[in-house]
Ligand code: 3HC
């Protein structure tokens with residue numbers, strides 16, 4: 001039975017036992033209903049406690065049940081909650097682990113909530129394209145007020161117990177929540193009725209009438225194109241402005257609207273894809289990851305400094321190696337500024353930041369790395385330099401240690417070859433800024449052993465990253481696809497589009513930044529330097545636009561001039577850039593024409609899908625979902641559109657084929673529709 005019923009004196013305890021996360025499946029809801037009815041009918045029972053077995057309160061509704069698209073079989077959670085409210089006996093929630101989504105809604109419906117200090121609670125429905133559907137927006141608002149409700153529910157952030165207590169959504173913290181909740185329930189039974197969250201009015205009566213319009217204006221850009229965050233705001237506003245029954249009914253209506261939306265389906269695909277990506281062929285549960293007690297990072301530049309911060313935050317002591325004390329001091333300065341930002345945003349306390357900083361030490365001597373279990377190399381993207389670093393690491397690190405590289409494009413096998421331990425060499429590709437971007441694109445070399453792969457996948461979880469395992473090829477999954485996107489953005493400019501138009505289309509689609517604004521951010525000199533080191537097949541060409549930009553000193557943000565003009569950090573149209581683009585068109589003999597937004601979108605995104613199909617066919621990605629995860633968490637593809645491969649299916653793969661057929665004659669044979677794309681179009685699935 002997924003719900004156990006037992007008595008502790010005059011208090012009945014209902015314990016939900018549905019591994020792995022105690023989701024509120026039909027069986028659990030039935031068990032809860034039976035338990036509530038049994039407690040109601042037993043005169044010896046004066047109060048109830050609801051808790052979760054296996055160290056956690058429920059993590060929400062059963063996602064598979066929502067994904068099935070079918071109506072929930074009764075009793076639905078709303079009915080269980082209505083029974084708690086009609087019971088006439090106090091009910092207290094005892095929370096350990098997490099209480100999320102419907103799980104937290106169940107707790108919010110109780111008369112009190114007692115949690116372990118390490119517990120995390122929240123309403124993450126928005127991450128699945130949903131709004132809380134069982135009174136969560138209403139009860140949270142009544143306990144914590146609309147300002148906190150807007151902030152917490154629209155982001156889906158899980159709250160640490162102390163913060164939840166301060167907001168008023170938890171009543172007490174306890175080392176052992178269950179006995180404390182039993183005592184609390186017994187006391188409530190003696191003291192008489194206490195108001196339920198749904199009946200409380202105090203936090204919603206004195207609301208600033210401007211609050212909601214101000215919040216909507218402030219979040220217009222962040223939540224542009226999404227449904228659920230706006231419906232969450234509507235439901236919270238209803239809690240403050242409508243009668244109780246009407247507001248609860250509106251929440252339900254919005255929940256059902258979101259449940260039916262394509263965004264909910266796309267986000268649930270992403271949830272599944274992230275979890276599937278953790279499973280890698282040839283690495284079963286019998287493979288134990290190497291324990292990582294101490295790490296090294298070689299090269300303390302933009303990436304190395306960020307990676308060192310990740311280790312320190314995960315409580316792993318890390319030694320940073322760079323060429324000189326001056327380089328090390330610069331690295332430490334970068335690290336300190338990361339912590340200053342983190343402190344400013346309230347993500348860490350000063351005590352935590354100081355403790356993390358103490359876990360980072362610097363060296364210029366490989367002999368200091370004799371104790372580390374893993375080293376991550378993040379020196380300049382130069383193959384000879386990287387090989388020299390790997391030789392040193394192989395010489396000085398313990399025999400068991402793993403040697404990883406943060407290279408964006410280089411061949412993992414050629415690095416493995418210079419070591420005596422190719423089975424322990426692997427790619428760990430982080431994204432900039434490393435302490436912010438969620439993706440960790442791990443790369444398996446030909447010789448990488450299962451334990452090496454298992455170790456970097458497990459490490460990702462400890463570092464708070466979402467991992468994908470890619471095969472070894474030029475650019476791996478993400479940067480290989482990006483090449484086509486970047487090339488095409490410039491071809492569109494040559495043919496008549498403007499930077500504002502190209503970026504505008506991509507930003508309206510849901511990316512935070514278009515490809516040309518992104519180039520300006522990374523630096524056009526950097527982009528050109530990378531391009532100079534690459535060769536294209538004879539039937540392809542680079543647009544000269546990037547080279548011209550770099551040569552004319554239009555480097556992007558760092559020179560206040562690039563595809564845009566920058567003033568006080570704000571981007572503006574740049575007539576000089578347009579003149580440069582027009583002169584390139586003239587030199588190439590291209591007659592500029594009006595290009596529609598639809599054409600821009602197709603020509604930028606369809607090649608991503610096509611290249612993804614090749615990556616899949618070659619086994620560089622194991623699943624189409626892996627590619628989606630890479631693009632969402634590493635390249636800013638809007639999660640609510642499911643990633644390029646999922647989106648391609650919704651868009652219609654035949655349209656992608658048509659775009660590629662149109663581009664191949666002018667762009668080169670590699671742009672032709674991939675056989676795997678054609679096969680997927682015929683079958684309607686990537687599988
Ligand atoms: N329903 C069904 N299965 C779930 C689930 C859920 N709510 N949450 C997690 N699982 C499954 C995962 O798919 C995974 O399955 P697998 O082993 O077959 O891959 C397994 O449980 C373990 O999950 P994780 O790998 O994610 O384990 P972690 O330890 O990393 O994280 C967690 C645990 C923090 C609970 C995380 O799983 C999580 O955030 N879950 C989703 C929580 C959520 O979004 N809840 C809201 C649901 S919607 C809702 O409640 C609607 C309501 O308002 C009516």
Ligand code: NAI
Pocket residue numbers: 298299300301302303304321322323327331377378379380381382385389406407408409429430431432
């Ligand atoms: P960077 O130029 O900011 O830093 C490189 C660091 O390596 C410098 O601190 C330098 O002093 C140090 N270094 C150079 N030679 C060394 C040596 N022999 N031994 C020890 N340290 C040495 O470079 P960045 O941008 O951090 O890139 C590092 C790696 O990460 C590259 O392989 C790059 O392709 C990759 N990468 C970069 C991303 C980015 O956005 N910057 C994103 C993802 C990967």
